[in-house]
Amino acid sequence: MTDVKAPVPLPTLSESAPIKVDIWSDVQCPWCYIGKRKFEKGVELFGEDVEVEYHSFELAPDTPVDFDGSPVDYLSQRKGLPVDQVHEMLARVTEVARSVGLEYNYDAVHQTNTIKAHELMHFAKKHGMQAEMKERLLSAYFVEGKHVGRIDDLADLAQEIGLDRAAAHAALTDARYLSAVKDDVAQAEAYGISGVPFYVIDGKYGVSGAQNPETFQNVLEQAREERQTP
Template sequence: MQKEPLRIDIISDVMCPWCIVGYRQLAQALDSTGTDHEIHWHPFELNPAMPPEGQDMIEHIAEKYGSTPEQSAQNRARLEALGDELDFKFGFADGFRMHNTFNTHQLLHWAEEQGRMHDLKQAFFAAHFTDGRNVSDVNVLADVAAEIGLDRAEALAVLKDQRFADTVREKEAFWQRQGIQGVPAVVFDRQHLVTGAQGVENYTNILHHLAKEEA
């Protein structure tokens, strides 16, 4: 009897640099262990009250976490080094901004209906962190969708009529009720919760442990 693929639920936000770091680390562990798996992405907003114009990242980090400019610079350097290890470029240029991501989550839900959520999620991470594009702008979001082969006009229509707004809010509320207060949060096999970017070695150990449990 063939085993089912390992279900992996990832709760994350496009604004979260540790979400793309954690995913890339997990992906390396999955690849090295040859784990048969299926990934399901779920919405979380780090800054649901973020205004449409966004906010300068350094200013935002200082306000939210009390970080000094020096601490913020050290954190960015650490992320850039991790990105280099994981083949992901962080482009933290001067004026880099944080954005509201409610619309990105709606487009991701729309993409899921076409089997393209994972691809669009990766494209949004790159658009924001690598290219510094304004992902609060509906035209930019539609452009990114079109760049991976989705219908640009339909993407704009989805954002204009907000047809998935209630669905996204329900999904966000579900994970909040499960106790998820920060991201990345990864749930293996619907029962094992792991929070934060764990590193390739830790993810590998987790996968080995789950495989032994299954056996």
């Protein structure tokens, strides 16, 4: 589904400024990683640079950091879904992920609470490496079976992309960016965002879900054309 409503009035942007795309997503959202690949392809088709900023959205804030079970257990126990149905769902999303070059490994996934991962994203943003951190977290969770809920593990991932491990660890330990995460969540509620991924393009167009690359291309082109129209 593609919405075309302006969430909030924004100041007029220069034609020369890159199109701004605000993305709400969660580290443990399989469609967010798939959507990321499709969006990247859409930007490639668009042919111009865009400015991307990621925002926090928690799909399962009640999940313990060390959930005792698999994603199948979580979805069947917490969501009340039949186990066979869950297996079918995961097989389907794994196949879709493979179609965009991602090899999901649900047998190794650690279901967890992602609040600290979101805090780490804000830490990375502060140091100009938010995009790199997002990719690393998604790959760690869905492909490599790494834990993205514990501070020590997250600090290791931060170090892997070139951030200071001790500084990341300290920021997560004292919850320095927790308020920023909550602000993102509150903004999502204000926009009426109930699921992710959700893309707000140039402050005007909302695109919901892992749409085809051509959809992203078309909305980006429309945003560009509107900037050029007196």
